[in-house]
Amino acid sequence: MMxxxxxxxxxxxxxxxxxxxxxxxxxxxxxxxxxxQVAGGCIHGLLGPNGAGKTTTLKMLLGxxxxxxxxxxxxxxxxxxxVGRRGVGFMPEQPYFPQHLxxxxxxxxxxxxxxxxxxxxxGRTGVLLERVGLSGRERSTLSTFSRGMLQRLGIAQAxxxxxxxxxxxxxxxxxxxxxxxxxxxLMLALRDEGVTVLLSSHQLxxxxxxxxxxxxxxxxxxxxxxxxxxxxxVSGQTSMRVRGLESxxxxxxAARAGSxxxxxxxxxxxxxxxxxxxxxxAIDDAGGxxxxxxxxxxxLEDYFARLLAGRAEEVTAR
Amino acid sequence: MRTSIWPIALGVVADSLRRKxxxxxxxxxxxxxxxxxxxxxxxxxxxxxxxxxxALALAYVTALVVTMSLAANRVPAETERRTVYNVVAKSVxxxxxxxxxxxxxxxxxxxxxxxxxxxxxxxxxxxxxxxMWVLWEGALGIWLEMGVIAAFAVAVSxxxxxxxxxxxxxxxxxIGHARGTLLGGEGALALQPFVPSLDAFNVVNPVAHxxxxxPLYLASMLVVFVGLTGLSLLVxxxxxxxxxx
Numbered sequence: 001m002m003x004x005x006x007x008x009x010x011x012x013x014x015x016x017x018x019x020x021x022x023x024x025x026x027x028x029x030x031x032x033x034x035x036x037q038v039a040g041g042c043i044h045g046l047l048g049p050n051g052a053g054k055t056t057t058l059k060m061l062l063g064x065x066x067x068x069x070x071x072x073x074x075x076x077x078x079x080x081x082x083v084g085r086r087g088v089g090f091m092p093e094q095p096y097f098p099q100h101l102x103x104x105x106x107x108x109x110x111x112x113x114x115x116x117x118x119x120x121x122x123g124r125t126g127v128l129l130e131r132v133g134l135s136g137r138e139r140s141t142l143s144t145f146s147r148g149m150l151q152r153l154g155i156a157q158a159x160x161x162x163x164x165x166x167x168x169x170x171x172x173x174x175x176x177x178x179x180x181x182x183x184x185x186l187m188l189a190l191r192d193e194g195v196t197v198l199l200s201s202h203q204l205x206x207x208x209x210x211x212x213x214x215x216x217x218x219x220x221x222x223x224x225x226x227x228x229x230x231x232x233x234v235s236g237q238t239s240m241r242v243r244g245l246e247s248x249x250x251x252x253x254a255a256r257a258g259s260x261x262x263x264x265x266x267x268x269x270x271x272x273x274x275x276x277x278x279x280x281x282a283i284d285d286a287g288g289x290x291x292x293x294x295x296x297x298x299x300l301e302d303y304f305a306r307l308l309a310g311r312a313e314e315v316t317a318r
Numbered sequence: 319m320r321t322s323i324w325p326i327a328l329g330v331v332a333d334s335l336r337r338k339x340x341x342x343x344x345x346x347x348x349x350x351x352x353x354x355x356x357x358x359x360x361x362x363x364x365x366x367x368x369x370x371x372x373a374l375a376l377a378y379v380t381a382l383v384v385t386m387s388l389a390a391n392r393v394p395a396e397t398e399r400r401t402v403y404n405v406v407a408k409s410v411x412x413x414x415x416x417x418x419x420x421x422x423x424x425x426x427x428x429x430x431x432x433x434x435x436x437x438x439x440x441x442x443x444x445x446x447x448x449x450m451w452v453l454w455e456g457a458l459g460i461w462l463e464m465g466v467i468a469a470f471a472v473a474v475s476x477x478x479x480x481x482x483x484x485x486x487x488x489x490x491x492x493i494g495h496a497r498g499t500l501l502g503g504e505g506a507l508a509l510q511p512f513v514p515s516l517d518a519f520n521v522v523n524p525v526a527h528x529x530x531x532x533p534l535y536l537a538s539m540l541v542v543f544v545g546l547t548g549l550s551l552l553v554x555x556x557x558x559x560x561x562x563x
Contacts, residue, residue, distance in 0.1 A: 062407045065562040082409045090407040096399045098329065100336045112325035113408045157404060 007076050009165050009196035010038035010061070015070035017056050017220075030056045032220045034070075038198055038213070040164075043191050045207040045228075046200040047300075048217035049308060054200045055093065057217070058169055062090055074165050086115070089163035093170040093200075095154030099143040103134055103153055106142060107160055114161035128156040133182055147174040155186065166190060167198045172206055184210050208300040216307060223307055229295075232303055237270040237296040240279065245288040253279045270296055322410045323418040330392065330422020339387045344430060347380040348437045355445045366446045371526035373438040374456045377431055378463075384430045385464045386487065388423045389471035390480040397563055406563065413555035420465075420472045420551060427464040431457045456525035458536070462543040463519035467491060469547040473554025477561060491516065518542040 017031040031053040038044040048054045059065035061072045063080040077084035097106050107125045116124060129135050132152040142150065151174050158166055168187070172180040180203070187197050187210050201207050207214060208228065215225040224231060237258070242249075243265055249257060256279065257269040267288075271279045273295070280290055298306075334340060354372045355365075393416070396402040405415055435457040442450040471487045494516030518539055521531045 059563075064403060064407055066560065082411045084409075085407065086409045088407075090403075092400060092403040092407070094400075095404060096401045097404065098333055098401060100333060105332075109325055109329055110404060110408070113322045113405060113410050115409065154404075161408075 006039065008037040008073075009040040009075060010036065010044070010198055011071070011073040012036040012057065012061060013071040015057055015060055015072065016068040017053070017060060017065065018068045029220050031060070034217065034220070034222055036215050036222070036225070038196060040196050041191060041194050042212040043187055043197040043199060043210050045211035045214040046198060046217065047202075047204070047207060047214055047304065048223075052217040053220040054217055055169060058090075058167060058198075058200055062088070062167065087161070087164040089158035089161060089166040091154040091158040091166075091168045091171055094173065095150060095157070097142050097150065097153065097157075100141060102139050102141050103129060103145075103156075104138040106153065107156060110157040111160045116161055124160060124162075128159055131159075131186070132156045133179075148176060148179050151175055152179070152182075155183065159190075163195065165196045165198070167200075169200045170202065171199065172201065172203055180206065204300045204304055214300075216304065218308055228300070229297075232298045232300060236273050238273050238276050239268070239270050239292075239294050239296045240276075240283075241291040242267045242269075242283055243289045243291055245283070245286060247286070250282040250286045253282050266291070322405075322408075322414045323421060326405070326410075326415060326418025327421035327425060330388075330419055331425050334388055334422070334426040337387075340384055340426065340430060343380055343383050343387075344433060347376050347434055350376055351434070351437050351441050354441065366442065366448055366450070367526045367528065369442060369446065370450065370453060370456070370528070371522055373442070373453065374460070374522050374525060377434045377438065377457060378460050380434050381427050381431045381460050381464045382467070382491075385423060385427045385468050386471065386484060388426060389468045390475065390483045390487070392419055392423070393472060393475040393558075394479050394483070400563075402563055412559040413551075416472060416476060416555050416558050417551055420469050420547075423468040423472070424461075424465045427468060428461050431461045431464070452525050452528055452530050455531045455536070456521055459519040459521040459525075459531075459539060462539055463516055465543055466516065466519075466546045466550070469550035469554070473550040473557070476554045476558035490514075495520070514546055515542075 013035050015031050015034040016029065018027045019030055020027050034053065034057055036044075036046075036057070046054050046057070056065060060067040060070070061074070061079055062085065063082070067080065072079045074084060074088055079085055079088065101109065104125050107128065108121055111121045111124060112118075125138070126135070129138060132155050134149060134152050134156065137145075137149070142153070145153065151171070155168070155171060158168065171187075172183045175183060184206060187199065190197055191210075191212075199207065199211060211228060213225070213227050214231065216223045245267055248254070249260070249267060249269070253269075253271070254260070256271050256275045258271075260267070260269040262268070276293060280293070283290055351373060354369050354376075357368060357372065393402075396405075402415070406412060435453050438453055439450055442448055442453070467487060467490075470490055471483050474486050475483045494514055497515045497517070519542070521535070521539075524531050
């Protein structure tokens with residue numbers, strides 16, 4: 001959550017990108033009025049179906065694509081200019097590298113381009129290759145690397161300048177389950193170190209696991225944004241699991257409960273958030289044992305699907 | 319001021335050194351250089367002049383093939399493969415990327431010209447017992463012209479693909495060396511100042527005849543080189559900066 005006076009780590013205001021396929025054809029808005037604010041030290045997810053404008057937005061933020069309009073700032077500086085990208089690391093989707101380089105040479109090149117002092121390069125290279133699971137492959141040429149290894153190297157090159165802000169476009173794409181877990185842990189570790197992470201991903205489980213806030217884009221616009229808990233806990237209901245109620249649910253609980261199911265002595269039902277305390281007391285009085293009390297929460301996948309189908313409420317929860 | 323030009327240039331050099339085309343062209347050129355002395359005898363005293371003239375022509379073709387093979391596709395390929403993202407998303411200006419790329423090609427072209435000139439010198443020494451240091455003046459002219467050609471090709475490649483780059487560069491090469499012929503007519507003479515001439519780099523006569531190139535002329539070559547290269551890279555950088563990658 002960002003306070004009003006806090007400078008956002010990443011700030012995109014009213015971003016536009018218009019394309020014209022050929023001369024004379026109608027102008028198409030790839031991105032239309034997108035505004036995103038990312039607080040420092042958090043992991044922010046950027047979600048959306050193919051063609052939603054996520055990658056175009058990231059490219060505009062990094063000066064790879066020229067914006068048709070809007071303001072783009074990272075750590076308060078105009079990120080469309082090279083000087084504004086000094087403290088930024090970026091891993092593009094499916095990163096490609098010159099195939100003749102070794103892993104160490106590639107990182108050395110990107111370190112030089114990022115202005116890393118010459119005497120610090122060997123140390124950082126070793127540490128980073130170990131961090132992304134490529135230690136021992138320093139001297140291997142990249143033509144011998146698998147897709148997953150190139151992905152790991154892509155993350156390493158994004159971190160070579162010890163950035164304050166890291167932008168990752170589909171970082172887990174092409175990785176096996178262990179690799180995906182490693183990337184998740186790496187993002188969480190970066191957040192613990194105070195690094196801001198902007199994560200663009202199709203992998204909703206990954207986003208749900210690591211992100212503090214999300215922005216969901218669709219059709220070049222922001223469809224929903226906010227903290228994940230607020231977005232997904234849309235029902236205002238709490239799920240309860242209870243055992244030891246041989247005579248059934250107490251009447252006052254049953255009156256408030258919804259979606260009641262019983263199986264093998266376990267009662268599962270939901271009650272409104274404000275009725276949780278009274279329900280627990282009633283179950284205690286009836287001799288039952290509360291096994292779990294959890295806020296009912298959509299999966300991000302369900303929410304995403306409903307949103308794109310136009311059935312979810314558009315939510316801004318900051 | 320920190321600049322990324324040098325690391326980018328060294329990257330281009332490293333990439334070029336693994337390309338077979340550079341070595342293949344050099345080997346063929348060297349074989350031809352060894353064959354020059356077997357050309358018909360034009361008379362006493364002119365054999366070495368003929369050797370130098372043909373050697374310069376060979377060096378020119380060698381450098382041109384190497385330069386074009388590097389310059390035509392470097393930027394389009396990096397854009398197509400998206401390796402350029404890892405560069406321009408850092409605190410690297412587009413002009414630094416373009417100038418660094420050109421500098422790398424210029425260095426490779428220089429290496430190729432130098433290697434070939436050494437071979438020519440050896441052949442000249444063995445065949446005519448002359449060191450032929452004057453060949454290096456011709457090599458300088460060729461190298462500088464390749465710098466201009468590479469700058470133009472890189473500038474065009476900033477906004478288009480390799481086929482257009484090769485076509486446009488060959489056209490400029492032809493026009494640049496045929497300006498007097500193409501614009502020799504009365505009305506066309508007025509256009510001459512606006513058409514860049516590459517004849518400034520043509521020092522075949524003084525090199526072949528052994529008199530050497532006057533220092534002032536060498537200086538004028540450098541001025542033309544700086545002007546044409548700078549203009550090409552400036553226009554290319556402006557165009558590249560406006561391009562969506």
